[in-house]
Amino acid sequence: MKCRVFLLVIVLTGLAFAEPGTPYVYKNWRQFTVEDGLPNDHIFAVKSQGNHIWVGTENGLARIDKRSGKVESWTEAEGLPWRVVTGIDVNPRTGEVWLALFGGGLARFSAGRFDHWHQMNSGIVNDVAYGVAVQDEFVWVATTAGASRYNTVTKEWQIFTEKNAPMEEIWNYGVHYRDGKVHLAVWGSGVLEYDVATQRWKDYLDPDGEMEIDLYRDDGIIHVITTAANYIDKTLWVSTYFGACRYDGRNWRGYYNMDSGLASDFINNLRGRSEKEAWFATDKGASAIVDAATNTWVTYTRDANSATGRAVVTRDKTVIETVEMGLNLPHNYILAVDIDGNDVFVATSHGLAWGIGDGYYPGLRPESTVSQDVRRNQP
Template identity: 60%
Template sequence: MTSLNTSRRCKSTRRLPGGLVFAVLVACLPLTVVVSNAHGEAPGDEAAPFVYTLWETFYAEEGGLPNDHIFALRADGDRLWVGTENGLALYHGGTWKSWGEKDGLPWRVVSAIAVSAKTGDVWLGLFGGGLARFSGGRFDHFNQFNSGLVNDVVYGVAVLDDTVWVATTAGMNALNTVTGEWEIYTEKNAPMEEIWCYSVDAADGKVFAAVWGGGILEWDVATRRWNAHRDPDREMEIDLYRDDGLIHIITTSASYVDGVLWASTYFGLSRYDGRHWRGWMDHDSGLASNFINFTVGRSATSSVNATDLGLSVLVDFASDTWVSYRRDAEDAATWSAHVWTGADELATIATNLDLPNHFVIAAEIQGDDVWIGTGHGLARGRGVGYYDGVRPPASAAEPQGDTP
């Protein structure tokens, strides 16, 4: 058992769902929250989100990682691929392996990674170096001069069935890996107000591209049609109404899971369920910062967001419950986890995470664990006893499996 001091500004609980009320009371009344163990559990025994308090960190100086500046993370079963500013790395079974230009990697800056579920091929977006396929220990290089790749500055890669989707700074590509045919999408044949593609995700017959200055583009594989999602107010300097649509057309990433789109911007986070939009900013939620580099959906109700002020996890959409992890001060030894419901902060919980800064560039979910990449180091939050959503009060709780 570990006693953790909390610094909080407890506010009204009247807007909380019933399941969270008791947890809030537990968290607010004493100035000390008792957690069940050091691994990272709920901030009490009652309704609350799971909090990652146990973290592992990885640095190049320890060996393994080729570079500390992390640009991309991709889980592949129990393996984790890491794209850095100076090489590619693979973490598997507690050991590291890495590749640099001397090993055949066509360009050192790896900005995006995707793995084909069908072939196991690893597709690498190279920042200024094009696209690479890593298969059977060999790198194949595709660039503007030897292929249909529309630009060598690649920000995002996704694989859907036999097609590799590539988001570049000057348009999108779809590479059919069976026929070798390249399709190019720009303002000429897609509803791109701008062509600066920043991220791509694909699942369940849909492809979503985050287009810088162009919102989110949705491609339906079956109908081969594009659908554009943009900020309805059409103004850069404002968000006119909350939840009227995509927060801003400067989008940075898209993640599609369980039929729900998560879209990150430098102005907040958006969620679209096919009918309704929902937006979050740092003043109306537990989102640590509006500046979101990357989002990855865990489910239709939860997403993990890499911000310039730490990691913000929307744990439960229905109750608007967030956990944001960040350094509370420049000289803080470790990061803290801040639990929020809506705009109300409920508790602050210590963690052992000691990455030197909280500008999170990349994030990935691997089973119950979460990974984050920063400008100086990589970390894994261990999901020991992890559970989805918020855990209801004991009186109403379903059995929680291995949850302590």
């Protein structure tokens, strides 16, 4: 009996100190800049859909054919209604591409035709649009003066502001739709959740009410100045200019540069991949939390001097591994991220990075099970 207890203690001790595993690290990157045909290097939005990567820039829209790498672009001269494209979403059913235009409202690109809705010719609340999201036959737009919802079938516009939503401020930075819920990231008003079925709003605010500090950790959203919110696998990911957080429907968890792999607390955008994984667009690189349970992160940065890239794997704040690589990001100031299948797409202030995820696996794997080909032989 004593022997069995001893063995059990040994096993449990071993498990407790065992490495939880290793995350996938993207090492195969492609870059696209004006030299490759993009209309501008300041990339504000990226959306991958099927064989195409849609790229919104400071001066034009681009479409990259994934198979050929060929870049097509549209500026105002080619019919794009407004030069600055800050948000992109694609209706998977119709193939229509919806564009948030910073100063130009909303546009639809369909089979070569641009349609344009702005303050003067439509019911959109404001032309300074930051984000766009397709919810079935509705299109949501996050603008500086509230959110607008356009019914593409009845052509009716609906406006959401402080008058009819719990919107303490009306400066909408981001909008996202998935699984029956629309989430708005609102500057100064946290995250607002719209339940499509019940047509009711729910707000997520910083419970401590402090603007400068997060007084009580993990008590709720970390700051009311939010930049993006993504809902996936019943998990809400939120980015702010003061860190990130995650809500699983029961518990909140905040992430900061000081105690996680987050490259910076200044986060422009995010893309949730699963309940475990989300990518954050920070001003100092792209940071991905790849296993929320163990607080394991991979942060991708570029060396400004050598133009080579690096991925740093951390758990909490401890560096587990540093992977040097050739090209990864064209710039460390990240404005948006998208994920499609195994691949990731990173919009920077100096071009687009496409991380090709051959052999990608979610979460962590024991080091011994990770293919050496995948770990080391990628360029």
